[in-house]
Amino acid sequence: MKYKILRIIILAGMSCALSGCITGGAAFGLGAGSLHETVMTEKKKNAPPPVYGPPQIIYRIDDNRYFTLENYTRCENGQTFYNNKAKGIHFPISPGSGYLFKGRLFWLSSRDDYLAFPFTRDTNKAVCAVSEKGCKNLITVTVDGGKTRRAIDYGYYTKTPTSDTKDYDMVVTDDGFYMIEYSLPDRAPYAAHADKWTFKPSKETIYSHGHIYPGVTGPEYQPQLDFDVSHVVQSKMKCDRRLEPVQP
Numbered sequence: 001m002k003y004k005i006l007r008i009i010i011l012a013g014m015s016c017a018l019s020g021c022i023t024g025g026a027a028f029g030l031g032a033g034s035l036h037e038t039v040m041t042e043k044k045k046n047a048p049p050p051v052y053g054p055p056q057i058i059y060r061i062d063d064n065r066y067f068t069l070e071n072y073t074r075c076e077n078g079q080t081f082y083n084n085k086a087k088g089i090h091f092p093i094s095p096g097s098g099y100l101f102k103g104r105l106f107w108l109s110s111r112d113d114y115l116a117f118p119f120t121r122d123t124n125k126a127v128c129a130v131s132e133k134g135c136k137n138l139i140t141v142t143v144d145g146g147k148t149r150r151a152i153d154y155g156y157y158t159k160t161p162t163s164d165t166k167d168y169d170m171v172v173t174d175d176g177f178y179m180i181e182y183s184l185p186d187r188a189p190y191a192a193h194a195d196k197w198t199f200k201p202s203k204e205t206i207y208s209h210g211h212i213y214p215g216v217t218g219p220e221y222q223p224q225l226d227f228d229v230s231h232v233v234q235s236k237m238k239c240d241r242r243l244e245p246v247q248p
Contacts, residue, residue, distance in 0.1 A: 051245040052078070058098050060234050061107045067098055067117070073247065075099045075239035076122055082146065084112050091146030094119045099239040103168035106229045113145040114199040116177040116216070118170055121161035128161075135161040139170075139177070143201040143215035150214035152197065154179050171227060175199055178222065195219035 050073050060066040064086040072078025080094040089112055100120035109115075119138040121129060128135035134157040142149050158164050169187075171178040176198040183191040197218035229235075 048248045051247055053243045053245045055081070056240055056243050058237050058239050059105060059107075062233065065112075067093065069097055069099060069239060072097060072244075074244050075241055076124075080117065082112075082115060082117070087112065089145075093117045093142065093146065093149065094140045096120065096122070097239075099237045100162050100165070101170075101237055102163060102166040103170060104235040105237070106169065106171045106227065106232050106235060108227065108229070108232070109172045109174050111174055114143050114174070115146070116141050116170075116172055116197070116199075118165065119151065120165050123160050123162040126161060129159050133157050134159045137161050137165060139179070139197075141197075141199075141215045143199055148215075150212060152214050152216060154195070154219075155181065171225075176216065176218070178225065179219070180225070194222040194225055196222050 052071050052073060053069075055068045055070045057066045058069045058080070065082075065084050068081045068083055069075070069078050070081055076097055076099065078097050079092050080096065080098040081090055082093040083090050093115060094117050096119050098117065098120075100122055101118040102120075103118075105118070117140050119140045121135045121137055123129050126135055136153040136157055137155055138151045138153050140149050140151050155164065155168070167182050169178075169180040169182075171180070176196055178194055178196050180192055180194040182188070183193075195218065197216040198220075199215065200217050201215060202213055
């Protein structure tokens, strides 16, 4: 199966092109729980600790490589880990649940060191979702095999960040990743906009305006794309709710 985008055109009804709404290159670290989607609530005294479900595969690349959801109580929370069973690789790639991404993911990369993965805000839990401005969704990036993780944002500010991801395709390759937004529900290529970020490690961690360099450059508008995704075994995130634990 060929995955093609030809003569990408933004519909006149859109308020702005996606590239015009992105703060290009804006990035920040994933340390100290800064990106965890939690609601600040007062913990009950003497409340028992939560029971977590067993690790489960939510996205499979091939027989050896896959992403697992771990430390979760429901499919919508927890952390996402990258795994390569053949090489004994297992590390966190996102502080949130990958299941929240409702778009399609096409993994065409063969690398374990350069990775990008969608970190989607939970509409029901994200504080920014109820703010006047709303949220932007994120992509977590590592260019050193998970030793450090950074993030870039994409799309528009929205009050429904989870459901809005259904309009996106993400394509990850050896040299970067693409975010493709569709303006029509049938994913018509003439109503799509594609941007590319390129993996580019740098010894400089701080760049212009004091931002932390995310390990990628971009976005760059892509007027035409042509991918062969015939070997992709999974394009949508999955989560088995039967594995959600019963809380005490």
